[in-house]
Amino acid sequence: MAVDAVIIGLGYVGLPLAQEATRAGRKVLGFDINQHVVDELNAGRSHIDDLSDADVAQMVAGGFEATTDESRLGEAAAAVICVPTPLSQDGGPDLRAVEAAVDAVARQLRPGMLVVLESTTYPGTTDEVVRPRLEAGGLVAGVDFYLAFSPERIDPGNAKFGAKNTPKVVGGHTPACAEAAAEFYGVFVEQVVRAKGTREAETAKLLENTYRHINIALVNEMARFCHELGIDLWDVINAAKSKPFGFQAFYPGPGVGGHCIPIDPNYLSHNVRARLGYPFRFVELAQEINSQMPAYVVQRVQDLLNEDGKPLKGSAVLLLGVTYKPNIADQRESPAVPLARQLLAKGANVQYHDPHVPSWGPLGGQAVRVEDPTAGVAEADLTVLVQNHREYDVDLLAKTATRFFDTRGVAPEGAKVHRL
Template identity: 60%
Template sequence: MQKLVIVGQGYVGLPLSQGATHAGLQVTGLELNPTTVENLNRGISHVDDISDAELSDLISKGYRASNDPAVISDADVVVICVPTPLGDAGSPDLGAVIGATKTIRDNLSGETLVILESTTYPGTTEEVCLPILTENGAKLDEDLFLAFSPERIDPGNLVYGLKNTPKVVGGISEVSGDRAFAFYSQFIDTVVRAKGAKEAETAKLLENTYRHINIALVNEMSKFCNEMDIDLWDVIDAAKTKPFGFQAFYPGPGVGGHCIPIDPNYLSYSVRKSLGYPFRFVELAEEINNSMPRYVVDRVQEVLNQSAKALNGSKVLLLGVTYKQNIADQRHSPAIPVAEVFLERGADISFHDPKIAEWQVSDQTFTRVESLDEAIKNADVVVLLQNHVGYDPDAMAEASQAFFDTRGVSTNGNAVRL
């Protein structure tokens, strides 16, 4: 039985553990946080896509979590699934990747395949990870095999999961690529070989930069379409009837999660670092998408003005504060900068989200409103930021004094859409 250690048991690492365990591999999830390890081994999941019952099933099949790096010494395969946030001035923070790589180096034993899944800039696997892993004498393609495979987990997606989403792999060498291809083929339907690790690293960045730029396009269109009295939502509905050459993207209050706000910056950083000039598309998209929270507040202020109300002192109810529909993940949620601008302008904000009981904005903690119906009636304006299942935007708009819809899902005449 192949022994697998997955470093990091978050929204990428835990689903990977699930897929590999069901394929018959002996899986250990390596986590530094002892509380997380304890909860995982008790069957308490912290990841939206894996229920407690599913985690308990994994445990019954041999999965376990550990905070002891020595488990790496018995592993045939080690996969790195740790966070890669942005550091100072928007530069990549590879601290967790470097730390994980050093831990693997210190515990390597025998032939081991190491795969980096954490999103990063092109060249990281070869230029950062390889030198660390070979510091103690390990030799590439003899006792160490190294590859990159970008994660493609889409939290909350009920159609595409780990197994049926094609998996890209690129090895530092052809032999390492072969090993990585064979590993993933055990539990993923389609594995795609990239030319090498750099190509696999760049493929991930291209995927999310494409989304980032196209979201910025419709966000900017939302501004001038409003000024020109054009219904952009209807425009998009009309355009997407074309069966070729067009993919629908939608405006919103900003971009959230790990991928869209972070990954394009890694590509921009790489271009500047290697070539000395900016990736202008990414930097412009960043500027536009970052402008949306303040633009949303501007639009809400206009809605209040039409009722002869000032934003300062008005009761503003925010609906849905997670970065994505129907999940509890708040990473880089645009709801936070939206709330910060409301507070900056003197609004009295409250929130509701079925996934979140307490919400931290700057140095303030907000508790979810107890009665949603009462909160809607009492608010001067209700702002829909995330349309979770269970919300009825048209009914909410009907019950509201004013209703601003950033997701374009309402048809009620009382609603104003972004």
């Protein structure tokens, strides 16, 4: 059976995409450089939150296969690149994984093939980095093969929107490339939105996340001065969002996490500085504000302990929820990490609980895991709700705690409860 598509990178983006294509009856090959991931998937076992073992087993039964064999990329009619693009040392995107994936495709490229980049990056990457590498063998984009960019929009843990019903933005190197990409995605995605070109599609993803980044920074800064002024910001937001137009609610927190919000806007900021020589001030200010939130939480913790006549040094501080968003195990860029590190640096006895994280690697064992959160909050000098997982009975935990610092605005008001 011919392979309709090879998905390169089988993580939070690539695997749900492969699932939907397989469900639509397409023969899908998954490629990843991690042999353990490939072996687990072929055995019907998932390694991401959004797909269960049963989901992966169903994919395998439907013809999905994972491989580390690069030579098999040439079997596919379409190659979709879904590899990570973390920040480099200079603040721009680290494109090494993208370049490696593109080079692998280039070695197997054949006439008529569709190549799509989904990895988030700066405007111009598809045309300036991907296209020359693919064309090095003599085939020409838009003439001999099709090239497009389609930004990933996966929101891990979102039960309402997934790969199928989230509109898919597509920008082609040429109109024919856009048509080929739209036809490919249209088989298993409900709505395809065509951008003018690859740069517009690349920038659309950055605009989406920059919008969120800046608005989160706005409410994070408001949280600080509202506390000083004795204003309940959570009540302010509830009142403001009653307006049926012109306002979208964003909420403060202990920092921002995940692969998108704390990282993607920096691609745009870095690109503006590098190409145009001036700063993207909104993004840089938002980054400054959001990155300061863990330190602000530490200061609030210290102030609350002072009210009980306790120093932060030597006090037991329990962190509840250390993932970057609720109800998933994903810890990428979680603000719980800098928060815990700063507490440790000030001499606190840091403990944590998270139903999705049995072992917290980034802290290297410096944070002790509490097995029972209810018993843990009763024994800790202060508890910080960092992430509100559905498994937590926040009312009970807040009532049981010596001091309860709620960074998510969900705990009932009380003498022992304090909000961000």
